Amino acid sequence: MRRALVTGGLGFIGSHLVDRLLRDGWEVVVLDNLLTGRRSNLEHQKGNPRLQIREGDIRHLQTVVSASVGCDAVFHLAAHALMRVSLGDHRADLDHNVIGTLNVLESMSANKISDLVFASTSALYGEAEVVPTPEDYSGVQTSLYGAAKLAAEAYASAFVQLTPMKFWAFRFGTVLGERCRRGAIWDFEHKLLKNPSELEILGDGKQSKDYLSVSDCIDGIMVGYEKSSEPVNIFNLGLQEQTTVDDVADIVIEEMGLSNVRKRYTGGVRGWIGDNPVVYLSIKRIQALGWKPKVSPAETIRSTARWTLEEIGGDRRAA
Numbered sequence: 541m542r543r544a545l546v547t548g549g550l551g552f553i554g555s556h557l558v559d560r561l562l563r564d565g566w567e568v569v570v571l572d573n574l575l576t577g578r579r580s581n582l583e584h585q586k587g588n589p590r591l592q593i594r595e596g597d598i599r600h601l602q603t604v605v606s607a608s609v610g611c612d613a614v615f616h617l618a619a620h621a622l623m624r625v626s627l628g629d630h631r632a633d634l635d636h637n638v639i640g641t642l643n644v645l646e647s648m649s650a651n652k653i654s655d656l657v658f659a660s661t662s663a664l665y666g667e668a669e670v671v672p673t674p675e676d677y678s679g680v681q682t683s684l685y686g687a688a689k690l691a692a693e694a695y696a697s698a699f700v701q702l703t704p705m706k707f708w709a710f711r712f713g714t715v716l717g718e719r720c721r722r723g724a725i726w727d728f729e730h731k732l733l734k735n736p737s738e739l740e741i742l743g744d745g746k747q748s749k750d751y752l753s754v755s756d757c758i759d760g761i762m763v764g765y766e767k768s769s770e771p772v773n774i775f776n777l778g779l780q781e782q783t784t785v786d787d788v789a790d791i792v793i794e795e796m797g798l799s800n801v802r803k804r805y806t807g808g809v810r811g812w813i814g815d816n817p818v819v820y821l822s823i824k825r826i827q828a829l830g831w832k833p834k835v836s837p838a839e840t841i842r843s844t845a846r847w848t849l850e851e852i853g854g855d856r857r858a859a
């Protein structure tokens with residue numbers, strides 16, 4: 541039986557990946573410090589003898605070394621992904637996302653683990669001048685988060701030269717689905733429950749993004765991991781259809797049963813520093829392996845909006 545360490549396995553995407561690995565017959569060790577993760581994300585797996593959950597921090601080398609003993613692969617999803625927090629805390633991304641990744645790499649080397657699968661991000665393309673943006677595009681960094689993920693990828697690629705290790709990185713834009721507790725939908729629903737007649741939208745609402753369903757994201761990760769075997773394998777995962785933040789707001793408003801909501805824009809093409817207004821990734825490389833997204837962005841946004849409403853109090857449905 542193959543054994544995997546999933547860092548960040550109590551988070552949104554990580555918990556879905558754990559579900560998938562368990563379904564595929566893996567034994568799974570989760571390492572998570574509960575920064576943004578929740579035990580409830582894997583409550584439904586309670587009692588599963590193939591799952592072990594460890595509370596611990598990837599910033600501590602020994603913690604990662606001990607959690608990864610006997611593993612065949614590490615799926616590294618633990619990250620500080622709070623872009624707005626990093627505006628005031630310049631070390632958070634370095635500590636969690638770079639030093640944390642170095643600790644994962646050193647632990648793999650110590651425990652002779654060959655496969656590293658990494659959740660990267662489209663943020664590392666900055667405000668890309670080429671769209672759809674291919675994997676070999678190199679842009680100017682616009683966030684500490686993107687810069688740290690790029691550095692983490694670079695460290696992992698260099699480790700492949702030093703040790704008998706293989707590396708898979710998956711760069712995605714915005715992933716949505718059950719257990720997603722931040723981002724535009726989460727924000728809009730909280731605001732609309734407080735004030736159903738007005739919605740503040742960060743930026744000009746025209747930011748156009750890539751809203752990938754978590755199921756397609758996990759499928760893409762597993763297809764890329766299972767079907768490519770170069771020493772370094774880097775893939776974009778995304779959609780061929782763009783959706784604006786305004787479109788997201790409209791779906792949320794409809795799902796909440798509201799009408800006559802006045803949209804108020806904070807203005808500017810970006811919602812916040814580091815918000816890349818256009819995210820449109822080339823997915824030719826992963827498509828060549830047979831992956832394509834199955835869920836449309838409208839469906840993904842709608843189902844996430846429904847789940848979020850339940851999560852934050854369906855009984856407070858403002859209709």
Ligand SMILES: NC(=O)c1ccc[n+]([C@@H]2O[C@H](COP(=O)([O-])OP(=O)(O)OC[C@H]3O[C@@H](n4cnc5c(N)ncnc54)[C@H](O)[C@@H]3O)[C@@H](O)[C@H]2O)c1
Nearest residue numbers: 548551552553573574575576577597598618619659714715
């Ligand atoms: N959600 C998205 O739209 C998106 C887009 C691009 C990339 N990503 C990447 O995918 C991965 C998962 O993202 P997510 O949306 O599930 O985020 P998340 O915040 O739900 O999950 C991250 C998990 O990592 C844990 N964690 C953070 N720092 C840690 C540390 N030092 N030690 C141990 N655990 C730690 C958190 O508690 C959390 O459970 C991240 O690496 C993120 O950068 C996410």
